[in-house]
Every structure is written in structure tokens, then in C-alpha cells.
Amino acid sequence: MPTDLPESADLTQQRLLQSFVEVARSIFGAAATSVLLVDQATGELVFEAVAGEGDEHLPGTRFPAGTGIAGWAVLGGQPLVVDDVSENPMFARGAAESTGYVPRSIMAAPLIADGECIGVLEVLDRDSRPRCDLGDMNSLGLLATEMASVLELLVQVRDTAPPARSPEFDLPLLRRVAERLPTAPEHVTATVTKLLVMADELLADGDA
Numbered sequence: 631m632p633t634d635l636p637e638s639a640d641l642t643q644q645r646l647l648q649s650f651v652e653v654a655r656s657i658f659g660a661a662a663t664s665v666l667l668v669d670q671a672t673g674e675l676v677f678e679a680v681a682g683e684g685d686e687h688l689p690g691t692r693f694p695a696g697t698g699i700a701g702w703a704v705l706g707g708q709p710l711v712v713d714d715v716s717e718n719p720m721f722a723r724g725a726a727e728s729t730g731y732v733p734r735s736i737m738a739a740p741l742i743a744d745g746e747c748i749g750v751l752e753v754l755d756r757d758s759r760p761r762c763d764l765g766d767m768n769s770l771g772l773l774a775t776e777m778a779s780v781l782e783l784l785v786q787v788r789d790t791a792p793p794a795r796s797p798e799f800d801l802p803l804l805r806r807v808a809e810r811l812p813t814a815p816e817h818v819t820a821t822v823t824k825l826l827v828m829a830d831e832l833l834a835d836g837d838a
Contacts, residue, residue, distance in 0.1 A: 643781065647679035650751070650777045655681040657769065659757030662731065664688065665741075665777070666700055667749035675700060675750070683731040683754065691729070698722030699736045700750045707747050709739035709771050737766060739774035743782040751777060 647665050655663040662682035666675040673695035677688045696705055699712055702720045713735045715721040726732045733754035741749040751774045756766065 644679065646780055647777075648681070650773065650780075651679045651681040654751065654753060654770075654773055657773070658737070658753050658766070660753045661733065661755035663754070664752045665749060666693075666752065667741075668695075668704060668747065675704065678749070684729050688729055693722075693725055697725050699738050700752050703738035703740045703750045703752075704747050707740050707742065709737070709767050709774065711735075711737045711767050711770075737770050739767075739770045741774055741778040741781070743778040748778065748781065750774075 651663040651665055654660070660682060662680065662684060664680045664684070665678050667678050668674070669676055669692070672692075674692045675695065675697060677684075677691045680688045693701070695701060699710065699715070699718070699720050699722075701722075703710060712718045712721070715723075715726075715733060715736055721736070723732065731754070735755055737753040737756065739751045740747045741751060751770065753770060
């Protein structure tokens with residue numbers, strides 16, 4: 631991934647990221663969802679897209695590398711579910727208070743592209759329906775995997791001149807990832823499928 635990815639996000643990327651956080655919020659019935667990307671120059675975490683609490687003012691906000699649970703997910707390269715942040719030493723309350731919203735629970739999953747962590751998908755205060763933490767983590771991991779794949783593909787398409795583009799770039803994203811979906815819960819499959827169709831349309835618009 632280009633080292634300037636967080637700084638050079640174009641309109642297509644922003645729309646894709648916003649689509650992802652809105653779908654994630656819908657899946658988990660969350661108070662807020664967000665994508666933070668790593669600024670490769672400084673290591674800072676930058677809010678790139680937010681749905682729900684903080685969506686009007688958080689985009690563009692930066693936090694030092696390693697801040698809070700999101701920072702841990704980036705550094706550790708592993709997803710995690712924290713049902714009570716007050717009991718978790720990794721939670722950065724000061725940072726949360728500065729955003730204007732202090733969650734009770736957080737889920738976070740790293741975005742891995744080409745073996746490198748480029749950011750994190752975060753879900754705050756998912757709904758209280760009975761659920762399995764392992765199932766939630768798997769669903770979150772699926773979304774994070776697809777998000778990183780879409781971002782990586784977008785960068786490849788953007789950085790490759792049209793005559794030199796590989797035919798695989800023109801394959802629908804849905805066809806590329808559909809084999810991963812049958813093992814996911816039905817509601818996740820439906821929302822991820824919808825998201826991938828949206829991503830296809832946005833990438834097509836970006837190439838036009």
C-alpha cells in the first residue's frame with residue numbers, strides 16, 4: 631500500500647469507507663462505527679470515516695500511534711471484543727472523552743493489506759441482543775478483511791494505467807470474494823453482499 635494512503639484518500643475511497651462503516655453499524659446495531667487509517671509518515675491513527683456518534687466532527691481527527699484499543703488492534707494485528715471498557719487497561723478514556731462519546735463496549739479489527747496493517751475497523755456499543763462474542767469477532771473480521779481487500783484493489787486500479795490493467799481488476803468484487811461468504815451468518819452475508827455490489831459500482835465510477 632502507498633505510504634501516503636491516509637493523506638491521499640480520494641472521493642471514491644471516502645465513499646467506500648463510509649459505505650463500510652454504515653454497513654457495519656447496521657450489522658451490529660452499534661452506536662457508532664469508524665475506520666481509522668495509519669498515517670505511514672507519523673504512525674498516527676486518523677479517523678477517515680464514521681457512522682453514528684461523532685460522524686459530523688471526527689473525520690480527520692488524529693491520535694498517537696498505539697492509542698487505546700484501536701491502537702492495540704493495529705499493533706497486535708488481532709481483532710478483539712471488549713464488553714466493558716472500564717475493566718480494560720488498554721482503554722484510553724481521555725482519548726474517548728475528547729471525541730465527545732465514551733463507549734461502554736468496543737470491538738476492533740485490524741485492516742491487513744499486503745501483509746501490513748493499514749488501519750482498524752472499530753464498533754462502539756453494539757446492541758444488546760443475545761450474541762456470541764466469537765461470532766461477532768468472526769463477523770467483524772470478515773468485514774475488516776473485505777475492507778482491506780477493497781482498499782488494496784482501489785489503490786491498484788488507481789495506480790495502474792488503463793492499458794496495463796490486469797483482467798482480474800475488471801472482475802466483480804462479489805465474484806472475487808463470494809466463496810468466503812457461505813460460512814458467515816445470513817444477515818452478515820446479505821449486508822456484505824450488498825456492500826460489495828456498492829463497492830463494484832463505486833470502483834466502476836472511479837474508472838470512468
